[in-house]
Amino acid sequence: MGDMNDIFNLGREAVHGIEQRLGMSRRDYLQFCATLAVTMGLPAGADAAVAKAIESAKRPSVIWLHFQECTGCTESLLRAEHPTLEKLILEIISLDYHETLMAAAGHQAEAARKDAMKANKGKYVLVIEGAIPVKENGNYCKIGGHTAIDLLKECAADAAAVIAIGSCASWGGMPSTGPNPSGASSVAEVLGKPVVTIPGCPPNPYNFLATVVHFLTFGKLPEVDKLGRPKFAYSRLVHENCERRAHFDAGRFAMEFGDAGHRQGHCLYKLGCKGPETYANCPTLGFGDAGENNWPVGCGHPCIGCTEKGVGFTKPIHQLAKMVNVAPPLQYARIVEEQGKGASLASAAALAALAGAAAGAAVMLTRNLGLSHAAEEAERAKAGSKPDDKARG
């Protein structure tokens, strides 16, 4: 958390102005700035910079286009349970063109877009929600007689920054699910250059807001990974911060919805949870400001990998996830301990046979039950095998 002196030294008059403008108490406002700074992973004191930027900077003009999508991105931004989030968004940015929210229609709406682009040439932030269909010359999506392809290119030409919000705009998302009849493509593919992406279906509104506030505070977009995702939000696997992780490590899994394991909050890996191969900050940020555990896994549903290209809307929901950086057996306690020489090979073999193990497994069990750690290592050295390979079978 930042230096409170910095925050409280923020001119009282300025903060008063903010109180008036945002219709929230000074305490709530400063808390909000601190939350955004923490979301962005900024160092101590940055919350004061965020507060100053929001207070002093001119609201950036935002032009928001909708293509192939469900409008869930907008919904998640504006229907968050936080009582002031909607207000904050509309007060921090100047939403000059947004087809779902604007009152204008038809030619009036077209004129509003042109006017906003002209008045803020080179300075506006272009936000794209939805994928762009490229098959049949883009005819699957037309607005005001123009294809999504043409609209995107026209609006991106004079934008200061382009943000692809949601998985559809980021990598094709749900509309690009095979066989992808309309050729749904990402913003970066159509523009032929990388853009900032905030994937998620829908994405967490705080990740979008933090990205915009970063732009406002530092005059540039946050650091991104090779897929254009802000590192502050997408550098960790869901699995790395999941509250059910201890159950995964201990081998306690829900095997079907509603079973004892599921009711006790055990790991959802065996129900197809894609947390082990999905990068997102859902477990740490949560959704909807409705308190702890308000995210898919927290609510008892496996992560479907909605942020991740090649996972969400691609892999079958109940297919087991690929373990990106950890394999389950590595987490289990060794089955051969240091002390003791253990049983003879013969007695161990008998034990394995008694246990009814299959022939191959019995051999393995024989080896593992029958040897002490030191002897096991010696066996391996003799066989020229690497540690653990055999123990895991």
Ligand code: FSX
């Ligand atoms: Fe919907 Fe947005 Fe999903 Fe896509 O979010 S919530 S289909 S990511 O573009 O509206």
Ligand code: SF4
């Ligand atoms: Fe959590 Fe899913 Fe990982 Fe289990 S597999 S710990 S439910 S992210």
Ligand code: F3S
């Ligand atoms: Fe999506 Fe998984 Fe998060 S489904 S919302 S990435 S927990």
